[in-house]
Amino acid sequence: MAIIMFCALMTTVAVELIIESAKSLASRKSESGILATVPLACVGVGIFSKFVLFLYCFTLRRYPAAQVFFVDHRNDLAVNIFSLIMSIVGDNFVWYLDPQTWHLVGKCAPREFMNKCIYVTLTPDERIEKVDTMTYHAGQQLYVEVDIITDPGTKLRDSHDINQTLQHKLEGLADIERTFVHVDYDYAHDMS
Numbered sequence: 317m318a319i320i321m322f323c324a325l326m327t328t329v330a331v332e333l334i335i336e337s338a339k340s341l342a343s344r345k346s347e348s349g350i351l352a353t354v355p356l357a358c359v360g361v362g363i364f365s366k367f368v369l370f371l372y373c374f375t376l377r378r379y380p381a382a383q384v385f386f387v388d389h390r391n392d393l394a395v396n397i398f399s400l401i402m403s404i405v406g407d408n409f410v411w412y413l414d415p416q417t418w419h420l421v422g423k424c425a426p427r428e429f430m431n432k433c434i435y436v437t438l439t440p441d442e443r444i445e446k447v448d449t450m451t452y453h454a455g456q457q458l459y460v461e462v463d464i465i466t467d468p469g470t471k472l473r474d475s476h477d478i479n480q481t482l483q484h485k486l487e488g489l490a491d492i493e494r495t496f497v498h499v500d501y502d503y504a505h506d507m508s
Contacts, residue, residue: 425451457493468501475499
């Protein structure tokens with residue numbers, strides 16, 4: 317029964333993806349950016365690592381566990397190489413192959429949105445002395461990480477309340493999926 321329910325769910329998701337893809341293709345919207353060198357290098361290192369592990373497991377394939385890893389690395393290699401080729405082709409030639417790549421790999425949010433997050437962070441409480449934020453895509457929506465500095469004499473209860481209030485305010489903004497707020501009393505932290 318569980319397999320049938322899972323199959324029905326995956327079929328529904330696949331149909332929804334087909335519908336949304338058709339809408340996107342019909343509207344001819346292109347949101348492609350410039351493919352950065354660092355992500356390409358990271359994927360290249362990953363492919364190379366998987367290839368080395370693939371060869372190692374190939375030499376040990378007579379053992380059942382190594383055989384399983386051999387097949388897994390082979391499949392990962394195929395998927396990773398295909399993904400790399402399609403991202404390069406899609407970015408340079410055919411924009412509609414994968415317009416959401418940037419949202420899936422953690423693209424930074426626009427500067428205006430980051431400024432809005434900083435403003436929301438600084439306005440609720442005068443006990444916040446310093447703010448550092450990072451916003452990035454995780455799928456269609458954004459993750460926001462905020463580090464705030466308060467006075468060292470701030471009570472734990474007050475720090476917790478500042479943290480929770482700020483987290484709820486930021487998560488109330490449109491397009492934010494999750495917010496992580498870290499409270500500290502010092503921004504230097506000399507570890508020596």
